[in-house]
Amino acid sequence: MFSFKKRKKTHDSLLALQVMPDGVALAVNHLRDGAPHLETVAFIEQAQPLTNSKVIAEYLSEHRLTDVPVSLVLQEGEYQLLLIEAPDVPVDELKDALLWRVKDLIQFNPEDAYLDYIELPDDAYRGRGKMIYVVVAERTLIDQRVDWLDALGVSAVAIDIPELALLNITESLCAEEMGTAVLFLEEDRSNLTMLSGSALYLARGLSYSPFNQVENTVLDIQRSMDYFESQIGKPPCVRILILPLQVGETPLLMELRNNLSADVQSLDLADVVGSDEPLRVDLQQVCLIAIAASLRNTEAK
Structure with missing residues (x-):
């Protein structure tokens, strides 16, 4: 059921689901002339969705998504x-x-x-x-998640994790040999990956709030950039890509720009993928991993 390696497209449409404590983020990517296009992006509010799935099932049925193959993203602590x-x-x-x-x-x-x-x-x-x-x-947990999907009336074709789902977005943006650090922000933790020439070289989790511990975040990124160059042997990291899209000049962005010798950018998904749904900032912030996971059916270039 796991399937992380980059493969050529196998489905014209793919529905990605990410379960959260207060609901489910979902995204449907449908290929148009071989290019990704988001037909649906939504967050369905529901407390404890793994045990209270009626609202989720009704949404999928009403939007005629039960026949679309599914990629389910695991949560922190499940892998x-x-x-x-x-x-x-x-x-x-x-x-x-x-x-x-x-x-x-x-x-x-x-x-x-x-x-x-x-x-x-x-x-x-x-x-x-x-x-x-x-x-x-x-295995027991994966089987439980597959049973949950069956109860929703959908069929899983892949199980994914956030660190690797994000590569569906970042690989095409990191074609240069010079390094790129990708920082994915959550309220109480973050993920940092290092790429060069579209290839993953390093992935690590930062198990604290990047918003409350700005100095620690800057220090950990600097250490990772140094490790990327000295131990992995890659050219210096020249860009830091922040996901999801941040509004304005936040304290974290300012600290990164002031203390690290790399170009700091906050990525707007509207610039990299077409969508029927306006990709508002709030929607990107809650659904980014689901969007990334839905892009796995895009043919490798």
Whole structure:
């Protein structure tokens, strides 16, 4: 069910759902002449949507979305993202070997694990073996989420996570060899990824509020940029991309611009993807991960 590797399009339309404590964010991407176009972007308010799904099911039925294939984005705490050295085994044996490598790092029985991986470029982590990001989730939890989707009347074709869903947006914006740091902001945490030439080299979570701990955020980004250059061996990071779109010159944006030697930009999704729904700032802020996950059916360039 996990499916993180970039593939050519398999569906003309894709519905992405992200469950939150107070509702569900959703986005429908329909390809038009091979280009992504958002037909629906919405946030459905509902307390504890995993146990109170009637409103969600009614929305999907009323908007004729029950026949659209679904990508479900897992929430924080429902998966682990681990960086390890890739075992030297044939491809058809890789998942079993990866599970053996991470069995002491995961928080549940390895026999009850769903696992997938994303390989890093060959030039990542010079002087070390080939590195790989492994995503692991508990089989019981995944089965529960799939049952929830079945109850909504929709069918899952993929399970995603925020860090990798965001690549559907950022890969095409980071084609230059010089590095780009992508900072995704949430109220109580943030995700930082480092890319070069459209490829992922580093992903890490910052487990505190980036808005309340501005100085710590700046320091962690600086450390990641230094690590990107000195340990991974890539050219200096020249751009910091902030998601979702921020309104005005916020304290965090000002601190980043004043303290880091990189161009700081806050991305407006309206500049990169067409949409039937006006992509208001508030809609981008709550639905950005769902939008990103819906773009996985765009054909790789």
